[in-house]
Amino acid sequence: MSHPLDPLVRLMQTLQERAELRPAGSYTTKLMEGGATKIGSKIREEADELIEAAQEFSGNGDEGREHFVYEAGDLIYHTLVMLAYRGVDLSEVASELARREGTSGLVEKASRDDKKDEPKQ
Numbered sequence: 001m002s003h004p005l006d007p008l009v010r011l012m013q014t015l016q017e018r019a020e021l022r023p024a025g026s027y028t029t030k031l032m033e034g035g036a037t038k039i040g041s042k043i044r045e046e047a048d049e050l051i052e053a054a055q056e057f058s059g060n061g062d063e064g065r066e067h068f069v070y071e072a073g074d075l076i077y078h079t080l081v082m083l084a085y086r087g088v089d090l091s092e093v094a095s096e097l098a099r100r101e102g103t104s105g106l107v108e109k110a111s112r113d114d115k116k117d118e119p120k121q
């Protein structure tokens with residue numbers, strides 16, 4: 001049975017293939033050839049565009065929503081390119097998120113702050 005998130009998994013597979021084969025005429029190949037610096041600068045640029053779209057979202061009706069979803073797609077694509085470039089599968093990120101499941105960010109942050117205060121051995 002198909003799942004609405006299947007396209008994400010298929011995209012990740014395509015990007016892993018791009019990382020391995022580096023075919024000519026591929027935008028992903030071009031990004032990967034620029035390394036983590038090039039991919040990272042696109043992530044930064046796309047994150048800024050997503051933030052802008054989020055700020056313009058309210059009161060923009062369907063057009064604002066569409067623009068926001070479009071920009072989120074760009075950011076997610078570039079983030080997945082970075083994962084594929086570094087040979088990390090989406091399932092590894094999912095496992096990390098599963099590990100965090102049920103732990104509030106506030107609780108996790110407090111435990112980090114406590115550790116900082118512990119005397120060094």
Ligand SMILES: N=c1c2ncn([C@@H]3O[C@H](COP(=O)(O)OP(=O)(O)OP(=O)(O)O)[C@@H](O)[C@H]3O)c2ncn1[C@@H]1O[C@H](COP(=O)(O)O)[C@@H](O)[C@H]1O
Nearest residue numbers: 011014015018025026027028029030042045073074077078
């Ligand atoms: N999902 C995407 C996707 N989302 C965004 N983009 C590209 O990301 C770029 C977004 O950056 P900008 O808007 O800043 O565009 P730009 O100014 O042309 O980019 P730069 O020259 O600054 O890098 C555009 O070129 C988009 O086409 C994507 N390119 C590819 N994919 C997927 O990746 C697959 C493999 O693509 P190729 O590797 O190019 O064959 C495709 O079949 C798609 O499924």
